[in-house]
Amino acid sequence: MFLDVDGCLLEHACAPHLARVPPQLPSRLLRLAEELDGALALVSGRSLQSLQALFPECAELCLSGMHGLERRSAHASLRAPAPPESMLELAGEAARFALDYPGACVEAHGPCLNLHWRAAPDAAVAMGAFADAALTRLPGYRQHRGAHGIEIRPDGMDKGRAIAELLALAPFRGRTPVFAGDDPADEPGFAMVNAHGGISVLVGARADSAARHRLDDPAQVRAWLGADAQDH
């Protein structure tokens, strides 16, 4: 079982560091992982550090961070590649640039740079232009645009590949994959589980999704997982 975090397990917050984890969720994820003989992973665009901070109780859980660029796994951990020099410069420039747009937020972790404007919609155009200019200084990188942000990351890595790499490892190998996610960045993951005869679940509504099943929102996802016992 592969689960996206923001917009799937958790309601989207104005900025990633403001996301709230419902009290019943960590223990339910741990129990579910046990029921699945360990074959449960969070598959997120967040860094491992950020995922660990969100779920400090879940030290045993398999985590795939930054769309698979890094992984915490009992069987094969993976460290994110070092960022190029230009990424370090751009992260500083982006942080200064975002100060002009209160509510906008920049996350720089290793080789990835994420620009968020959920709480500052007027920043969308300028942040798009910033991303276009940034890419000219980041050979081998791509930008992935969503409704409320842009992710800039090394080309060739996505949640489909993240899931495929996990499916090659114990305890996932040979199992029927399930993946739930909400974002266009989750589409390669849906395609990958479909190709493996698995179950793809879109959270929310989107017309062009490859997912074959749908849940309305994170509350429904948590109910599906049995994590809503005392949740509202």
Ligand SMILES: [Mg+2]
């Ligand atoms: Mg998501």
